[in-house]
Amino acid sequence: MTVQRVKFYQTGSFAVGNRLLDPAQRSTQARMDRANSITSGHRACQGCGEALAARYVLDAASRATDGQLVVVNATGCLEVFSTPYPESAWRVPWLHSLFGNAPAVASGVAAALRARGRTEIRVIGQGGDGGTVDIGFGALSGMFERNDDVLYVCYDNQAYMNTGVQRSGATPPAARTATTPAVGPQPGNTFGQGKSAPLVAMAHEIPYVATATVAGLRDLEAKVFRAMQLRGARYLHVLVPCPLGWGSGTGETIRLGRLAVETGLFPVFEAERGEVVAVTPIRRRLPVEEYLRPQRRYAHLFDPAVRSDVIERLQAMADRNVRRFHLEGKR
Amino acid sequence: MLSQIEGSRAVAEAVARCRPQVICAYPISPQTHIVEALSALVKSGRLTGCEYVNVESEFAAMSVAIGASAAGARAYTATASQGLLYMVEALYNAAGLGLPIVMTVANRAIGAPINIWNDHSDTMSQRDSGWIQLYAESNQDAVDLHVLAFRLAEELSTPVMVCMDGFVLTHAVEPVDLPDPSQVDAFLPALRPRQVLDPAEPVSIGAMVGPEAFTEVRYLAHLTQLRALDRIPVLARELRDVLGRGGTGLVDPYRCEDAETVVVALGSVLGTLKDTVDELRAEGVAVGVLGVTTFRPFPADALREALRRARRVVVLERAFAVGVGGVVSADIAAAMAGTPQRHYTVVAGLGGRPVTRDSLRSMIADAAADQLAPLTFLDLDHDLVRQATGGQP
Numbered sequence: 001m002t003v004q005r006v007k008f009y010q011t012g013s014f015a016v017g018n019r020l021l022d023p024a025q026r027s028t029q030a031r032m033d034r035a036n037s038i039t040s041g042h043r044a045c046q047g048c049g050e051a052l053a054a055r056y057v058l059d060a061a062s063r064a065t066d067g068q069l070v071v072v073n074a075t076g077c078l079e080v081f082s083t084p085y086p087e088s089a090w091r092v093p094w095l096h097s098l099f100g101n102a103p104a105v106a107s108g109v110a111a112a113l114r115a116r117g118r119t120e121i122r123v124i125g126q127g128g129d130g131g132t133v134d135i136g137f138g139a140l141s142g143m144f145e146r147n148d149d150v151l152y153v154c155y156d157n158q159a160y161m162n163t164g165v166q167r168s169g170a171t172p173p174a175a176r177t178a179t180t181p182a183v184g185p186q187p188g189n190t191f192g193q194g195k196s197a198p199l200v201a202m203a204h205e206i207p208y209v210a211t212a213t214v215a216g217l218r219d220l221e222a223k224v225f226r227a228m229q230l231r232g233a234r235y236l237h238v239l240v241p242c243p244l245g246w247g248s249g250t251g252e253t254i255r256l257g258r259l260a261v262e263t264g265l266f267p268v269f270e271a272e273r274g275e276v277v278a279v280t281p282i283r284r285r286l287p288v289e290e291y292l293r294p295q296r297r298y299a300h301l302f303d304p305a306v307r308s309d310v311i312e313r314l315q316a317m318a319d320r321n322v323r324r325f326h327l328e329g330k331r
Numbered sequence: 332m333l334s335q336i337e338g339s340r341a342v343a344e345a346v347a348r349c350r351p352q353v354i355c356a357y358p359i360s361p362q363t364h365i366v367e368a369l370s371a372l373v374k375s376g377r378l379t380g381c382e383y384v385n386v387e388s389e390f391a392a393m394s395v396a397i398g399a400s401a402a403g404a405r406a407y408t409a410t411a412s413q414g415l416l417y418m419v420e421a422l423y424n425a426a427g428l429g430l431p432i433v434m435t436v437a438n439r440a441i442g443a444p445i446n447i448w449n450d451h452s453d454t455m456s457q458r459d460s461g462w463i464q465l466y467a468e469s470n471q472d473a474v475d476l477h478v479l480a481f482r483l484a485e486e487l488s489t490p491v492m493v494c495m496d497g498f499v500l501t502h503a504v505e506p507v508d509l510p511d512p513s514q515v516d517a518f519l520p521a522l523r524p525r526q527v528l529d530p531a532e533p534v535s536i537g538a539m540v541g542p543e544a545f546t547e548v549r550y551l552a553h554l555t556q557l558r559a560l561d562r563i564p565v566l567a568r569e570l571r572d573v574l575g576r577g578g579t580g581l582v583d584p585y586r587c588e589d590a591e592t593v594v595v596a597l598g599s600v601l602g603t604l605k606d607t608v609d610e611l612r613a614e615g616v617a618v619g620v621l622g623v624t625t626f627r628p629f630p631a632d633a634l635r636e637a638l639r640r641a642r643r644v645v646v647l648e649r650a651f652a653v654g655v656g657g658v659v660s661a662d663i664a665a666a667m668a669g670t671p672q673r674h675y676t677v678v679a680g681l682g683g684r685p686v687t688r689d690s691l692r693s694m695i696a697d698a699a700a701d702q703l704a705p706l707t708f709l710d711l712d713h714d715l716v717r718q719a720t721g722g723q724p
Contacts, residue, residue, distance in 0.1 A: 067530055068530050069530055070402065070528045070529075070530065072398060073537075079537075079539070080539055083535055083537070083538040083539055084538070084539050084541065085538040085539060085540040085541065085544060086538070086544075087538075088535035088538060090533065090535045091533055092530070092533050093528040093529055093530055093532075093533040093534060094528075094533070094534075094535045094536065094537075095398070095401050095528055095536045095537055096536070096537030096538070097394060097397050097398070097421070097424050097428070097537055098394070098420055098421060098424050100390070100420075101390060101391065101394035101397075101420075101421060104386065104390070104391040104394035104395050104398070105394045105395070105397050105398035105401075106398060107384065107386075107391075107394075107395050107398060108353060108355070108384070108394065108395035108396060108397060108398025108399035108400075108401075108402070108406070109398040109399065109401065109402040109528060110398075111353045111355070111382040111384050111395065111398070111399050111404070112352060112353050112382075112398065112399040112400075112401075112402035112403060112404030112406070113402055114382050115352035115353055115380055115381060115382045115399075115404050116352065116402075116403060116404060121529075121530060138387055138388060138390075138391070139387070139388075139390070139391050139394065141387065142386055142387035142388070142391050145387075146384070146385070148384075
């Protein structure tokens with residue numbers, strides 16, 4: 001085994017490899033034998049939440065499966081920035097086919113491994129929110145209802161970032177994208193549209209559904225471990241801030257992930273067989289403005305005039321999440 | 332041993348004897364009987380070591396096949412018509428990735444107007460998809476071509492579709508000699524994939540290729556198809572040795588030696604054509620038939636050789652390129668460019684309209700007298716057309 005220098009961070013929160021922890025409890029990223037599933041040198045933007053999440057997810061999955069992993073990737077940022085021929089950032093067996101078929105391709109890989117008696121090798125499908133909740137949703141639902149042995153991970157940055165920030169079915173209301181411009185009396189994305197892919201996944205009553213953000217990387221790793229202990233269709237929906245699309249500072253990615261959780265806009269929970277079994281409680285609830293203000297995609301809510309009517313509607317969505325998922329229930 | 336069996340069931344039996352490891356399917360007429368029979372073979376344990384995946388669309392069917400093939404399994408699916416079009420994006424992807432998937436297409440028209448009956452509109456629309464296309468003349472042919480298809484696909488690491496006429500072949504019960512499992516095993520070795528998704532040796536498949544190498548990738552795909560032109564006759568001969576029957580693989584000339592008029596066609600209409608030619612030969616008409624088994628890659632040399640003595644060529648098209656005319660005709664005209672040969676395109680049997688011996692007789696007679704229009708629609712109901720156009724021809 002090659003020995004490499006490991007950086008330890010002590011932030012006292014959810015960050016990498018807290019050295020006060022027992023080594024077994026530390027982040028996979030703190031281990032010398034981490035897989036480096038996606039290795040350095042790829043072409044993601046600075047501050048990319050998706051690259052960070054993918055690294056944590058795949059290294060954790062690799063550790064959980066002792067390296068017996070195959071990854072299927074939908075078209076999108078993650079695919080484009082990792083494999084510009086003849087380069088590849090992947091150190092796991094990796095297959096990219098199309099934008100809308102990653103769940104089905106992953107099902108095919110799983111079927112082949114079953115047929116070949118190689119079920120010790122596990123399959124992960126992954127894609128962005130466009131590839132997952134829009135164009136690949138039929139394939140995702142098919143994979144779910146057949147309960148194929150695939151963990152599918154959606155890296156949700158809430159729009160089609162790879163093609164230049166257009167609205168997806170995961171774009172939140174009021175957000176400005178290239179196809180929901182900040183003009184007119186209801187600027188940005190329309191209220192009352194969009195879907196919650198995790199809730200739809202739960203309706204399939206698959207073994208495991210969970211949400212996470214890049215602000216809770218240890219939580220993300222733990223959910224990947226939990227998912228890899230199970231067989232059948234599993235779904236992990238990770239909020240990954242995108243500096244380019246959100247109009248946020250490249251150093252704000254983790255903070256925005258945390259603010260999405262602490263305002264109640266992005267509930268973090270786990271569900272088994274269609275029922276919520278755990279939620280991450282909000283430690284210090286914040287008003288949605290705290291989350292909206294640092295993002296230029298919401299700039300029209302504050303300038304030239306504060307659109308308190310729109311902000312109130314977003315606050316109401318956060319309040320509903322808090323009630324619905326009991327996010328303030330326990331400490 | 333001959334058995335009286337439906338075409339679809341015969342194909343399913345042949346596919347099963349090729350020992351596919353992953354079969355995925357979405358139902359569409361007239362393909363359904365094939366995948367139903369395969370499902371029964373897997374469920375009953377007669378076909379072991381095989382995963383049967385019921386998918387939610389043809390797009391998913393081809394996608395599952397892509398994943399399975401990339402993970403080192405012999406993968407098979409079947410479709411038709413709208414289903415083939417629904418999987419088009421994945422079809423090109425499978426070819427681009429060089430995955431040796433075998434697929435049966437039960438040829439059927441494409442709507443609108445919706446029509447479930449046979450013609451070649453579906454597969455002709457995919458002639459440039461990068462898949463090898465083999466067309467079966469009979470159910471025996473369909474059975475044997477599947478065995479050939481798996482070997483060819485895996486040897487060249489490229490996908491192959493076996494096209495058989497929907498209903499006319501898929502639902503026809505006739506005597507078929509099914510290859511013995513031992514014969515298939517003798518001809519078709521276990522799959523040795525070119526590359527596999529394996530944690531022991533990680534590979535990245537499906538990278539983004541820019542202008543600096545994209546042309547080269549396409550050129551390499553072309554070279555693979557050209558190699559298929561060399562390999563198909565060799566493999567067809569080898570299969571003939573094993574089975575004691577079968578065609579030459581590329582083209583199948585029938586009474587062409589001294590024929591002044593040669594009718595070129597693909598698929599089951601060749602049977603009717605050969606009967607018609609026999610009749611006309613008995614009457615002293617110098618006519619022959621050329622069946623095209625391999626349409627992609629296009630066997631230009633073999634066609635030139637088979638057609639070089641003919642004074643005129645009639646291409647009987649079971650598909651139609653709206654606004655232009657024939658689909659196969661264009662390729663044949665290009666192959667025969669520079670010869671004094673006359674060429675006629677006859678569009679026939681669209682949407683399941685029977686192509687009768689009587690119609691073929693008059694078509695050949697008109698051609699032999701050079702009275703045939705360059706583009707003719709066989710048995711066109713002119714009254715119906717006039718009704719629709721308000722009296723225009």
